[in-house]
Amino acid sequence: MQRSVPEPGDQVMSIYEAYADTLFRIAMVHLGRREDAEEATHDTFIKFIEKAPTFNDAEHQKAWLIRVITNHCKSLLGRGWRKREVKLEGADPLTTENAEDQALIELVLSLPVKYRSVVHLYYYEDYPIREIGAILQISESAVKMRLQRGRQLLKLELEGEEQL
Structure with missing residues (x-):
């Protein structure tokens, strides 16, 4: 064969x-x-x-x-x-067909690049913190801090939208 x-x-x-x-x-x-x-x-x-x-x-x-x-x-x-x-x-x-998903995508895209990239890799690509650090060539603690700050920014934006 x-x-x-x-x-x-x-x-x-x-x-x-x-x-x-x-x-x-x-x-x-x-x-x-x-x-x-x-x-x-x-x-x-x-x-x-x-x-x-x-x-x-x-x-x-x-x-x-x-x-x-x-x-x-x-x-x-x-x-x-x-x-x-x-x-x-x-x-x-x-774009996405779901309005809530679209709003969330737009909020993530509005984040500063350093937060946007870790949020995307963590939540959308399912990478663990260690691998994100290796990919972006930053420490694990920097990844954790950027995730935390990115979440805070998203939370502030979401709370601001709910009050409107």
Whole structure:
């Protein structure tokens, strides 16, 4: 019986299918616009193809991809053109059919980036604090503090909305 060896393109496609949604959501958390998030996701996979790194396991691979997209988003946010760009009216960053979920997504997206990223990785991607620290290259105590402050900001916003 002859075994077929998967083509390199097939391997990249399976990795893309496995992680593209996660990477897109992370980019959305950082960048806030669908077009920018799609571009960052594609750039991350281009870097993956160019570097062709070897990994110990699937979790190591996923952590590497998340680290790359996080760094890429940070570099995009630091560029001068990003600060001077004009937001289009009616541009829809991320939507869901449930109004409560949509409101919560908008609140999370309104958080400062350092809180937004840990809240997203913890609640939406189900990463433990230790792994978030490794991905973002910060200490576990910094992750805990950012989660606590992010929750406080969300709570203040939610309480403010209820009083209206």
